[in-house]
Amino acid sequence: MSDRDRNVDLEAVYAxxxxxxxxxxxxxxxMFLAKAALLLAExxxxxxxxxxxxxxxxxxMTGMRRPD
Amino acid sequence: MKPHGKGRWESLYFDYPEFEAPARDGLAMRxxxxxxxxxxxxxxxxxxxxxYGQPSVIVDAKHTFNDGSRAICVARSSFTALQLLDVxxxxxxxxxxxxxxxxxxxxxxxxxxxxxxxxxERHRPMYxxxxxxxxxxxxxxxxxxxxxxxxxxxxxxxxxxxxDGDGVALTLRDPDGPYEMRTDWLLAADGAxxxxxxxxxxxxxxxxxxxRYIIADIQMENPVPVERFAxxxxxxxxxxxxLVHQQPDNIWRIDYQLRDxxxxxxxxxxxxxxxxxxxxxxxxxxxxPWELEWWSVYSANTLLLDGYRHGRTIFIGDSAHIVPxxxxxxxxxxxxxxxxxxxxxxWHLAGKAEEAILDSYDHERRRATLDVIEKSxxxxxxxxPRTRGLAMMRDAALSLALDFPFASQFANPRxxxxxEYHDSPLTLPDAEAWDAGPPPGAAAxxxxxxGAAAxxxxxxGAxxxxxxxxxxxxxGFTVLAFGDVxxxxxxxxxxxxxxxxxxxxxxxxxxxxAGDGDAVLVRPDRFIAARWHRANGAAxxxxxxxxxxxxxQEDGE
Numbered sequence: 233m234s235d236r237d238r239n240v241d242l243e244a245v246y247a248x249x250x251x252x253x254x255x256x257x258x259x260x261x262x263m264f265l266a267k268a269a270l271l272l273a274e275x276x277x278x279x280x281x282x283x284x285x286x287x288x289x290x291x292x293m294t295g296m297r298r299p300d
Numbered sequence: 301m302k303p304h305g306k307g308r309w310e311s312l313y314f315d316y317p318e319f320e321a322p323a324r325d326g327l328a329m330r331x332x333x334x335x336x337x338x339x340x341x342x343x344x345x346x347x348x349x350x351x352y353g354q355p356s357v358i359v360d361a362k363h364t365f366n367d368g369s370r371a372i373c374v375a376r377s378s379f380t381a382l383q384l385l386d387v388x389x390x391x392x393x394x395x396x397x398x399x400x401x402x403x404x405x406x407x408x409x410x411x412x413x414x415x416x417x418x419x420x421e422r423h424r425p426m427y428x429x430x431x432x433x434x435x436x437x438x439x440x441x442x443x444x445x446x447x448x449x450x451x452x453x454x455x456x457x458x459x460x461x462x463x464d465g466d467g468v469a470l471t472l473r474d475p476d477g478p479y480e481m482r483t484d485w486l487l488a489a490d491g492a493x494x495x496x497x498x499x500x501x502x503x504x505x506x507x508x509x510x511x512r513y514i515i516a517d518i519q520m521e522n523p524v525p526v527e528r529f530a531x532x533x534x535x536x537x538x539x540x541x542x543l544v545h546q547q548p549d550n551i552w553r554i555d556y557q558l559r560d561x562x563x564x565x566x567x568x569x570x571x572x573x574x575x576x577x578x579x580x581x582x583x584x585x586x587x588x589p590w591e592l593e594w595w596s597v598y599s600a601n602t603l604l605l606d607g608y609r610h611g612r613t614i615f616i617g618d619s620a621h622i623v624p625x626x627x628x629x630x631x632x633x634x635x636x637x638x639x640x641x642x643x644x645x646x647w648h649l650a651g652k653a654e655e656a657i658l659d660s661y662d663h664e665r666r667r668a669t670l671d672v673i674e675k676s677x678x679x680x681x682x683x684x685p686r687t688r689g690l691a692m693m694r695d696a697a698l699s700l701a702l703d704f705p706f707a708s709q710f711a712n713p714r715x716x717x718x719x720e721y722h723d724s725p726l727t728l729p730d731a732e733a734w735d736a737g738p739p740p741g742a743a744a745x746x747x748x749x750x751g752a753a754a755x756x757x758x759x760x761g762a763x764x765x766x767x768x769x770x771x772x773x774x775x776g777f778t779v780l781a782f783g784d785v786x787x788x789x790x791x792x793x794x795x796x797x798x799x800x801x802x803x804x805x806x807x808x809x810x811x812x813x814a815g816d817g818d819a820v821l822v823r824p825d826r827f828i829a830a831r832w833h834r835a836n837g838a839a840x841x842x843x844x845x846x847x848x849x850x851x852x853q854e855d856g857e
Contacts, residue, residue: 266696274706 303592304570308367312519312593313549314432316364319452321474328449331357332649334470334483336456336496339366340431341617341634342489343438347385348642350447351775352824354649357483358448359472361455365439368594369430369517371631372547377718377743378635379423380770380826385639387441394437394548395429401528403711407535407583410701411708416717420747420811422768426628428526428547434631459486459499461611468612485645486613489638494619500610504622506603506673511684512558514597516573519550520581520590529584530711532698536579541683544584551593554580557684558597568597600624600680602673608662614641621669624680629672636718636825637665643824647848656850660726668719682710718743721827725851728821728830728843737813737820740830744822746770747808769808774798776824779840782809783816787837796844797821823847 249268253261273282302308309316333349335342338360346356374395382388403411415425442448457478458471467484488496497504529544536542543555554577558567566572573595581590604621608614617634641661647653685691700707721727722741729740738745747769769780777797781788783804791797802808804816812820812831819835821843822828830843 262692263696263699266692267700270693270696270700270707271704274704 301568301570301595309364311432312591313551314430316367316432317436319363321453321476322449322451324474324476324479327451328357329479329481331355331449331481331483333357333485333487333645334359334468334481335487335489336360337489337491337617337619338362338435338439338442338450338452339489339491339617340371340434340438340631341638342487343435343442344381344385344635344638345487345489345616345642346448347387347438347441347445348639349646349649350445351385352643352646352650353447354646355447355449356487357451357481358442359451359454359456361453363453365432365435367432368596369432369547369551369553370596371431371434371628372428372545372553373628373631374427374429374434375628375632375718376421376423376425378632379427380743380746381635381639383423383770384773384775384824384826385441387437390437390440391427391429391434394433395427396526396546396548397424397427398526398528398546399425401530401713403530403532403708404534405532405698405701405711408702410532410698411711413712418745420745420807422746422770428545430547430549430551431631433548456490456496459496459613484612484649487641487645488613488615488619489617490619492618492622494615496613497605497615497619500613502605502610504603504605506601506622507677508599508601508603511600511680511686512564512597513600514556514558514567514573514576514595516554516556516577516595517547517593518552518554518577518590519593520552520586520588521550522546522552522586522588531580531583532711533695534580534583536583537576542580544580552590556580564597568595600676600684602677602680604666604669604673608637608666609658614645614658614661616641620665621672623669623672624676629676632718633668633672636668637661639825640665647824653848654850657726657848658850660724660850664721664724664726667721667723671719679713718827726823726829726847728846730831732833734813734831734833737811737831738828740828742828744770744773744820744826744828745811747811749806749808769800769802769811770826772798772800773822773826777829777844778822780808780812780814780820780822781835782812782814782818785817785819785835785837788819788840790837791841791844794841796841 252264256264276282333356335346335356335358338358342358346358349356379388382391399417400414402409417425442450454472454474456470457473460469462469462482467482468486470481470483472479472481488494490496526546531542533539534542537556539559540557545553547553556576574592601622605615608620616637618630623629644657644661648655648657681690682694685694697707697710701711720741724741727741749767749769779788779791779797779799781799781801788799792799817834819840820828820831821840829847832839
């Protein structure tokens with residue numbers, strides 16, 4: 233049941249996203265990340281979890297202070 | 301607009317007739333129904349009233365049809381209406397049926413879509429035809445109909461509910477000067493800039509989208525299959541969306557978005573139109589010579605009136621609502637307005653329905669517009685993204701669609717089936733569960749009675765041999781009685797409905813999800829009002845009575 237039980241090497245995903253951002257530069261990184269998000273949501277196959285992830289990603293966007 | 305040296309009424313393919321005002325002598329100064337506006341929707345309303353024996357007067361300030369091809373996509377629902385009005389023949393002969401389209405992103409195909417179609421339907425999902433022909437064919441029906449008093453060159457300059465309470469007082473003006481007229485009912489079909497709406501102090505409410513589009517028609521011999529092209533971010537116009545449609549008489553519609561930084565006046569100059577069109581044709585790989593016919597500009601607005609009925613004045617078509625053009629719903633939605641108010645007003649004028657039935661026009665057609673607006677806002681946001689975020693996600697989806705079919709669905713035009721009147725006061729919800737078939741409130745589907753249509757005739761509806769179910773529908777209410785339904789003779793004796801007695805098995809039964817003893821009640825405008833298992837004539841009669849009283853469902857108030 234828990235996602236942590238699944239075999240997700242987050243280190244590799246982290247590195248791949250960083251490489252993609254570096255490869256596409258400031259001009260195209262946004263598009264790259266938007267495409268990655270749509271592909272991940274499609275692979276996830278769960279609208280609620282995808283929307284929750286998108287909401288979670290918007291927390292703590294400025295500095296390190298908690299929003300609440 | 302027209303190329304340099306061409307007059308407004310000079311066309312490569314259409315001869316505009318010249319209409320005169322009627323002689324004032326002997327002109328009726330009182331009418332049960334007056335329709336202002338001889339556009340397609342006004343004429344559909346007049347033809348619907350006449351279909352049910354009710355006379356009307358149409359007035360229009362113009363001396364000929366609207367210029368330019370304008371609304372070119374006619375949906376199946378409109379063909380059903382034109383069939384009801386007995387004017388379908390010339391439309392079938394002239395128009396180009398189509399059912400598919402392709403979308404491209406930066407020159408690469410990302411989607412081929414097929415509109416829902418079925419061999420059980422006589423008509424195809426969509427037909428392309430220039431609006432001048434739509435108006436001409438409707439007008440041929442109007443001119444031949446003794447119940448319709450068509451007054452060209454006659455402007456409506458004043459409208460007021462008569463002080464003595466006796467109908468609506470109109471001030472009309474023709475070349476001989478002004479005159480007064482009374483009408484019991486007024487249908488405002490006077491278009492997007494409706495003078496009647498202004499005179500009554502009413503305003504459309506809604507959103508003005510930023511997107512501006514140029515539509516340009518050219519004539520070009522280019523024998524390829526009829527389909528719709530959508531070009532997203534093409535090399536011909538980076539950052540813009542382009543649509544390409546084929547019309548009869550070798551006319552092609554090139555429809556392209558202006559970027560925010562483009563000056564409208566500059567874009568509308570003839571040499572710039574020509575250059576833009578040539579680039580699009582180059583990108584499509586069309587190298588035939590062409591001539592420029594006509595062009596215009598529009599923006600993607602969604603606007604509607606708060607109420608479609610104001611006392612004895614009822615708004616139909618663009619005077620009531622404006623929707624974005626690429627939804628192909630302005631004309632088609634308007635046709636359903638005209639037929640909807642037409643039969644209800646005719647039933648009321650004939651003493652067969654209470655005035656309350658007219659309020660169901662507002663209920664049904666305003667909700668239909670709101671549904672259109674919701675759907676076309678999605679299309680609009682995709683075609684003309686309004687924010688940086690929407691533009692980013694649109695491009696992300698299109699870019700993904702080059703490799704992943706799931707992402708191409710964003711570029712698929714939303715479904716174009718008519719809005720269903722599920723919560724209308726005229727719709728009786730199912731009392732018992734049905735496993736299949738269209739529910740009450742939906743448009744009635746067609747079916748082949750003999751199953752004899754050849755598969756390759758699907759795109760050639762005019763020439764399909766064999767009878768279709770809808771050919772047998774009455775002009776008024778129709779009852780589809782499957783197998784043994786007792787008591788239906790009484791519906792015919794009282795002239796309440798046409799009864800079609802159908803086998804409990806076969807294509808019609810399949811399409812309607814019906815079995816032995818079931819019945820479906822279809823309204824004059826060919827929407828389903830109710831359906832029953834173990835039906836009987838008395839229950840059907842009671843439903844018709846309550847529809848004509850203006851409501852089947854209890855209002856929650």
